[in-house]
Amino acid sequence: MSNEYYLKNPLIHRDRRLGRRHIAWVNQFDCTHMRPLIICRGPIRKEAMDVFEEMGITGYGILLSEKDSIVYQDALAPELRTLNEPDRVHRVPDYTGANKEERDQRIAQIIGIAKDNGYNSIFAGYGFMAEDETMVAAMEKAGLNFIGPCSRTVHDAGLKDEAKRTALKAGVSVTPGIDNGTALTLLKKHPDVAALKALVAERGLAVETAALDDDSIELADKADLVLAASYDKGIDLYTVDELCETLTGAVQKMAEDYPKNRVRLKAISGGGGKGQRILGIGEAHRTPEMVREILNEVKTTGVGDNKNVLVELNIETTRHQEIQAIGNGVWSMSxxxxxxxxxxxxxxxxxxxxxxESLQAAIEQAEAAGQAEEADVLRQDLQTLxxxxxxxxxxxxxxxxxxxxxxxxxxxxxxxxxxxxxxxxxxxxxxxxxxxxxxxxxxxxxxxxxxxxSLVELMVLLAAxxxxxxxxxxxxxxxxxxxxxxxxxxxxxxxxxxxxxxxxxxxxxxxxxxxxxxxxxxxxxxxxxxxxxxxxxxxxxxxxxxxxxxxxxxxxxxxxxxxxxxxxxxxxxxxxxxxxxxxxxxxGQNINARPTTRFIVPYLTAVGELKQKANDLDLAYAWQQICQVTLAAEQQAEPMGALKHALERKQTLLLRPLETLFREPHILAGWLSVNRDSYTVIDGKVSWNENPLELLADTYHFLNMDFVPGAPAASMIWDHDHEILQQALDFYNELNNRLQAGDWIELQSMLDEAAAPAGMEDTLWASIRGAHRGFQAGMDVLAVLPSIAEATGFFDLTVNSDLTIHIPERLLDEPLQEAMAKVLVPPPVAKSDEILAESGGMFYGRETPEHDAYVSKGDHFNAGDPLYIVEVMKMFNKVYAPFSGTIEEVLVDTDGVIISKGQPIFRITPDEKIVVESPEEVAARRRQATDQFLAALV
Incomplete structure (x- = not known):
């Protein structure tokens, strides 16, 4: 290929590296001198390794946490298999450290590894260390090239409080709220410049007097200067209790100004979902509890940590959108x-x-389809973008x-x-x-x-x-x-x-x-x-x-x-x-729908309702009842032995995909969504708008159970079922060719007539009608699927003409949301005197190390009271009591230990006796529900 091809396609081929080009202007951007140390893990580490190789950067190294040793048993992590030089893998206890002291130790260790092994740059990916101002500054001070924004940019843009102030100065609209809770807390104790100067002198803080005397600087900004100096020195000028008091007042004020909105608390160093909590209406009193959770989660509870937490209005109908920004320190673009x-x-x-480009095309398509309201929404989206x-x-x-x-x-x-x-x-x-x-x-x-x-390649180019x-x-x-x-x-x-x-x-x-x-x-x-x-x-x-x-x-x-x-x-x-x-x-709904950040939980609740209804039904019993009804209805028209044999042959053909959909509610939700137009409910009964056998074939494909010779039987339609289904499809394909019916409804109407169509012999027509009844026998069981959707109101969750999503009020009910989450994932079966761990993770029995345990032996608890915290996959989840009772024994009493799902945590005495259904009672209840369901079905 030509040199021009490689110039125009620098991520197409491994040999098209900047160092191998022959144009002087291009050659000046060669990056092969870079020797990065990759200090992150996950997909971005593998991606960086691939991109570096493609750029001709071969001298890179990676950190490897000791925690990585548990993910592969007796094997190297896959990305390590591509490294043929073991000395390019550097082992560390973990990637970030659990607190400020450990973070500082890790930063020093990373610098030491880089210096000792000849690395001249650092790539941190999208881990939290990637936007840690202290780390970036330390790398810069050590003479290492940080592949990412410089420490000044991290400070001005990365810290959420600084960013909001900069945005205001740049004429960018920001969310209502306060971004300087720590400064306001400090000013409660030291309310003027004189008091701040006295504090600086008393604590020996490195703050220029001129800055404190500068009348152009707001008092709160001066307090921030003092706080920044205290963080540098590693001392605290306020307590968490004092900060909580300030933030509680801010939440109360916002509740007064915006009584219909919830309030969001957000750590300035959070991200990726960590360090954020939403307070419901009337929950200002929970502010201290939520602030402590936030600080624990982002690990800023140490002495000298910046503990600032933003208080923001929670926009209830919000959509979360983001713009990719790039710059070289002089120009910036999106x-x-x-x-x-x-x-x-x-x-x-x-x-x-x-x-x-996508929005413009969607606008043209909506206008061509006469969807004026949708086109207007899309035009507004284009303007907003x-x-x-x-x-x-x-x-x-x-x-x-x-x-x-x-x-x-x-x-x-x-x-x-x-x-x-x-x-x-x-x-x-x-x-x-x-x-x-x-x-x-x-x-x-x-x-x-x-x-x-590649944006990773771009980051290297900008750094170099x-x-x-x-x-x-x-x-x-x-x-x-x-x-x-x-x-x-x-x-x-x-x-x-x-x-x-x-x-x-x-x-x-x-x-x-x-x-x-x-x-x-x-x-x-x-x-x-x-x-x-x-x-x-x-x-x-x-x-x-x-x-x-x-x-x-x-x-x-x-x-x-x-x-x-x-x-x-x-x-x-x-x-x-x-x-x-x-x-x-x-x-199935509308691909241009505009969901808000509150969509997923109601959607999950609707899926939970599908699962709950499916759990109530006995599919095998339903099949038996449908077969009996079918045989009774057709006894005059068909030889009973032949029809019964046909139904027996179809049992696995029909029930296997239904059992899968009953077992997998999310897949059922998807199936219902794309097949919504395949049926119509007439007088409470399902009437198919397409041939149920074709729908059945589509269902096998939807479930990835197509017939593949030699594939495992568990993952495909069985060969004898495939034969039955293919015979039926071939029959109707030939019939459609002969009769040229416009659709399934017209074909059914023709088949309902005893008289043969023009040009067809009566005996052949009678044979065709008999084959049709045989192929359709038992297909009524498919109607359980749309009937479940109709019974639960699944399609009430729908997209409006203005592309907003209509969420029924019931799906916003928190008790229902919690109940359906338990339907989707039933909690471990516990004895009546136990509370079991609902998930594995790391156990904490208290709010913070300084707090008392949530519950101790002899304590009485009420339903909804916090019992413990489990940290699982970097997220802190507070576990609340499902009922009221008394703690008889604490079975896990050490913070930081690993617990497993189903492990007993407390032995308790419940206030009320818990009644558990026997298997026989469950079976009887399901049959009764199935009978009621079938009454409206067949």
């Missing part, structure tokens, strides 16, 4: 947006690109952005508010880079240029050559992309640690799979290496991405990727089924 509204507990689940992109670029210039960062906003219909800037690459960065590439052109010779398609890089031009690659985060969570999306991935199917055409190398096979044996999902890390396993010419195209490709993905393992729980259901819900 690279389109991403919608990250599909999240739960501040953890993103499905992220989709938002581009000018362009405004956010403009603000992101201006904010980037204001903070001297010299790398890659993310400008995060919340969008409320036609309004948007700046939330924060994450001064690091994001987990979802590939959503952007799959839509846009960047072309750098010689200002003096336009024919000389090169293209960058910074201000020499001209402002690039963004080039469209794809209109749309979407990313599904494959996480180790159960069906209620709760973290589920400890499972083992024993098999993972290979990536399929159209799938972009980013993991840390888990999918790699052993290079010697070509077998999959088992991987343990350790609770020491967050729940993410991999990032699944697809691209397309439209959002619908992109989602359909994602659905196809997930359909063909198979994962198996011991105690393995993932959200793969959830994603399959969710993606198909949007395909």
């Amino acid at each position: 690279m389109g947006g991403r919608d990250c509204s599909l999240q739960m507990h501040e953890q993103k689940l499905l992220e989709v690109s938002v581009t000018v 362009q405004e956010m992109e403009d603000e992101a670029a201006r904010f980037g210039e204001a903070v001297g952005l010299d790398s890659v960062s993310t400008f995060e906003c919340i969008v409320d219909r036609d309004k948007h508010f700046f939330m924060e800037m994450n001064t690091r690459i994001q987990v979802e960065h590939r959503v952007t880079e799959l839509c846009y590439a960047l072309e750098f052109t010689n200002p003096d010779a336009p024919e000389e240029s090169f293209v960058v398609e 050559h910074g201000e020499k890089l001209p402002r690039p031009r963004r080039i469209l690659r794809h209109n749309d992309s979407v990313e599904a985060r494959l996480n180790a969570t159960n069906q209620a999306l709760q973290p589920s640690a400890g499972g083992v991935i024993e098999y993972w199917s290979d990536a399929v055409d159209g799938e972009i799979r980013d993991d840390q190398g888990i999918s790699m096979h052993n290079p010697d044996t070509d077998v999959f290496m088992k991987y343990t999902l350790a609770g020491a890390y967050d729940s993410n396993i991999a990032l699944l991405l697809t691209v397309g010419d439209s959002r619908l195209d992109t989602y359909e490709r994602m659905a196809e990727v997930i359909r063909q993905t198979t994962m198996r393992g011991k105690d393995l729980a993932t959200n793969l089924e959830f994603h399959y259901g969710l993606v198909n819900w949007f395909i």
